Amino acid sequence: MPVGQWVFLGFGGNTTGNIQSGFRYTLSSTAGQTIVFANRVWTDAYDITSNAVVWVGGDNLGYLSCGCELQYARVYADYFPNSEDEYINLANMNTGNLRMIM
Numbered sequence: 415m416p417v418g419q420w421v422f423l424g425f426g427g428n429t430t431g432n433i434q435s436g437f438r439y440t441l442s443s444t445a446g447q448t449i450v451f452a453n454r455v456w457t458d459a460y461d462i463t464s465n466a467v468v469w470v471g472g473d474n475l476g477y478l479s480c481g482c483e484l485q486y487a488r489v490y491a492d493y494f495p496n497s498e499d500e501y502i503n504l505a506n507m508n509t510g511n512l513r514m515i516m
Contacts, residue, residue: 422505428494429459435494437501451498460490 424437434456439447468489488504495501 423502424495424501424504426494426496427456427459428451428496429456429461432456433494433496434459435496435501437498439496439502439505449498449502451501453496 420441421441422437424435424439426435430439432455433453435451435453438448438450442448488507495504
């Protein structure tokens with residue numbers, strides 16, 4: 415990850431259409447931005463159940479943390495962003511002020 419830059423990462427999966435998407439949005443300055451977006455066929459798609467466990471920013475299985483600051487983490491169920499514009503809207507949302515240092 416770049417140091418001293420704001421980075422938004424987004425990942426989505428649509429098990430009905432077997433599509434996976436990924437998005438990276440980097441702001442290096444007020445005038446510079448980098449956007450990378452791609453969709454691909456997801457042949458090993460599976461549905462998440464209501465008792466699924468999601469580890470955000472690390473886990474307790476002995477793995478080292480990233481040594482980075484996770485400012486926002488959001489999980490959406492039943493929503494699949496499949497365009498750059500939809501991911502940019504997610505990146506620009508401000509939903510609270512919970513802070514976690516990893």
